[in-house]
Amino acid sequence: MKLERIVTELGLRTIAAPAEAAALEISRGYASDLLSDVLAHAPEGGLLVTLQVHLNVVAVASHAGLPVVIFTSGRAPEDEVVARAAEEGLALLATDDDTFEVVGRLYALGLKGCHA
Numbered sequence: 001m002k003l004e005r006i007v008t009e010l011g012l013r014t015i016a017a018p019a020e021a022a023a024l025e026i027s028r029g030y031a032s033d034l035l036s037d038v039l040a041h042a043p044e045g046g047l048l049v050t051l052q053v054h055l056n057v058v059a060v061a062s063h064a065g066l067p068v069v070i071f072t073s074g075r076a077p078e079d080e081v082v083a084r085a086a087e088e089g090l091a092l093l094a095t096d097d098d099t100f101e102v103v104g105r106l107y108a109l110g111l112k113g114c115h116a
Contacts (some may be wrong), residue, residue, distance in 0.1 A: 017091040035060045043114040054078040072099045080091040
């Protein structure tokens with residue numbers, strides 16, 4: 001499914017995104033606040049759902065091949081994090097919804113986890 005549809009369906013706010021981000025095809029996702037878990041298990045090419053907003057999230061997402069990060073619970077990263085994401089070509093999105101709600105809605109749209 002195109003990232004553009006996910007953004008629209010979930011009413012996500014775009015914090016940062018490369019020009020080609022809307023056309024990204026996303027079929028898998030991963031939700032975790034434990035970054036070592038993300039590195040070990042997140043599906044490459046998927047999206048990450050987390051409430052962590054610090055700089056390490058961008059480093060981990062980039063290293064794990066996750067082009068999209070959704071920040072939940074009304075959290076937003078500082079400017080330094082946004083700038084680094086732009087350098088790495090990552091899309092950063094945000095919502096006031098909690099992680100549980102976001103993951104449920106993504107699943108209902110057809111996204112699967114890493115083992116599906």
